[in-house]
Amino acid sequence: MAKGSKSAAAADESAVISTSAPTRPRAMQRVEIEGYSVEGISIAGHETCVMFPSLNLAFDIGRCPPFAVSQDLLFISHAHMDHIGGLPLYVATRGRRRMRPPTVFIPACLADLVRKLFEVHRAMDQSDLDHKLVPLEVGEEYELGKDLRVRPFKTYHVGYVIYRLKHKLKDEYAGLPGKELGTLRKSGVEITNTVSTPEIAFTGDTMSDFILDPDNADVLKAKILVVESTYIDDSKSIEDAREKGHTHLSEDIDVAINRLPPPFRSRVYALKEGF
Secondary structure (H helix, E strand, O other): OOOOEEEOEEOOOOOOOOOOOOOOOOOOEEEEEOOEEEEEEEEOOOEEEEEEHHHOEEEOOOOOOHHHHHOOEEEOOOOOHHHHOOHHHHHHHHHHOOOOOOEEEEEHHHHHHHHHHHHHHHHHHOOOOOOEEEEEOOOOOEEOOOOEEEEEEEOOOEEEEEEEEEEEEOHHHOOOOHHHHHHHHHOOOOOEEEEEEEEEEEEEEOOHHHHHOHHHHHHHHOOEEEEEEOEOOOOOOHHHHHHOOOOEHHHHHHHHHHHOOHHHHOOOEEOOOOO
16 A cells, blocks of 8 residues: 655745654654644545644544644545544544534535534434534635634645734834823724734645645745655556645655745755654
């Protein structure tokens, strides 16, 4: 069987996670990248789940690995079972542990199907399966709090970019005393500009073509870019991978990097070890 992996091209701002399928199941793995602890598991055809505990979020849920249950925010890239199969268990487990209902983000095209999925499981489980479901269109932005925002982007399925928000005082108010700034704010004057910086990008299953989409420019600017490479050896060719809408590690390295703009390409390196 072909091996599953997490991989990506990484520059000063971006990094790569790489996973290969073990001969038997294993626990979540952890790496430290760009100041973030990244935990996850990705085995082709079995399950994918990547977590950023400091941001309290996970991308895809696989079979609901135990450590993923603690994440309040969950982003689903598509509806294949190795990416979404554990969703009802994730919600149910949080309910049994009396944790707050999670917020689950899904591609808008899946909204009706996911609602029906929970209707069936509520009837089977005889429980509320309480959660907040947020369907998002590609390009639609959603505030995750005062300092985080998410925007889905188009891949073979749907990926997500997490932005860090910073509020910078407008030039015309620089130097004013704090009391005066407070008065302006209370009167409804907007005294700051919001600056958003792409922090984390996750593609899910995809071909490398997503990097050519001008609407995905922020994906390549993210501090950490997680790209799923389903095949990493010669058991499957690049053509086989592309036919299924997936990537091969060789394509990631030999093709995807070469497609990057020259100034960016010169600062790119690939991490082939990790999870």
